[in-house]
Amino acid sequence: MRQERIDDVVVVGGGIIGCAIAREAARGGLRVRLLEKGAFGREASGAAAGLLSPQAEADRPDPLFRLCLASRDLFPEFARQVAEESGLDPAVSERGTLVVARRGTEAETLDQRAAFQRSFGLVAERLGGEALRLMEPALHPDWSEGLYLPRDRSVDNTLLVRGLELSAGRLGARLQDGARVLRLMVTNGRVVGVETAEERVRAGAVVIAAGAWSEEIAGPGVTPLPSHPVRGQIVCFGPTSVPVHPIFTHGFYLVPRRDGRVLAGSTMERSGFDKSVTGSGLAGLSTSALALVPALGRAPFHSAWAGLRPATPDELPAIGRARAPGLLYACGHLRNGILLAPVTARVVTSLLRDEDPGMDLSPFDPCRFLR
């Protein structure tokens, strides 16, 4: 086995979280190595719908909501910088997001959500029939109640991850695909690097950003962080010109992309590491899509795919230091990993530089799962 130079940090996993951390740490002057077992951005980060929408389903001010809002605030500058560094525009849509409901109890939920969000200082515009129809003419008339969230955006996550990968490389991070990390290297209780089939990679710190696979990475005396995959299927239509905005209803969304595709998502399934698109997934998502925007029934079917969201036992992310010195986690972002990439990269880089992350990370402390 070859013996490598000692980097400041080795990041395990080249999804959006690992790529964003590698870029931010390299910008911060650290010597960074990023190891990806397959190809960059091909797992959950490539499968996502790209919603940057903390408000759409938020009814209370819990820690995850606050973290999502903090990351949403960082997103415009983050996307602008990545575009500048990489030359790739990640197609952030500034149109805002619509949450729609039918008359009755669903509409009352929207009233309560709007009231809570306004009391929290956020913009949430309650819309009735005619105003809603003017904004989104292709919406089925059954959906007569709306909430317009002008600050909830969307992004083409595949372009963003590719941009982050290019940007990290240009800023000096050394990126390697096809490099599966097998285990942690541990000396006197301290994590000092990782081992792949090809080499031992020594580093001042190791960040595990291996998504749904994070539980597979451990070392002598270092217990793994429990994590599991939650499958999400997406059906894609297009090219089509409707709808104009990302639209949410309870448990379902449509997301128009700049290139004319419309994504309909998504399922939440515990089915292990199986990334199949199923008959019931296709049927259920297509039915929901046409119930919202009937004109999609005339749009071409484009494609369908599934990805594995990374989840922890309490469904909150694990961001921060592990018990073993030299080891950090950035995983378990479940339904919000695209949105949470900027804030995760920023706080993890602060911890790597022994700086104050500037926010309370205790709800996301990985040690809540570690003995």
Ligand SMILES: Cc1cc2nc3c(=O)[nH]c(=O)nc-3n(C[C@H](O)[C@H](O)[C@H](O)COP(=O)(O)OP(=O)(O)OC[C@H]3O[C@@H](n4cnc5c(N)ncnc54)[C@H](O)[C@@H]3O)c2cc1C
């Ligand atoms: C259908 C669907 C829709 C979604 N929609 C949204 C959305 O609209 N908005 C949003 O914010 N989020 C969304 N998400 C969630 C989001 O995609 C995830 O939270 C996010 O992509 C997680 O990023 P990650 O980098 O942690 O994981 P991943 O993208 O899965 O990356 C982890 C990487 O680690 C690599 N890896 C694993 N083990 C090893 C190893 N031993 N050695 C080296 N590399 C390893 C993997 O190959 C993988 O590339 C969605 C997810 C799905 C599936």
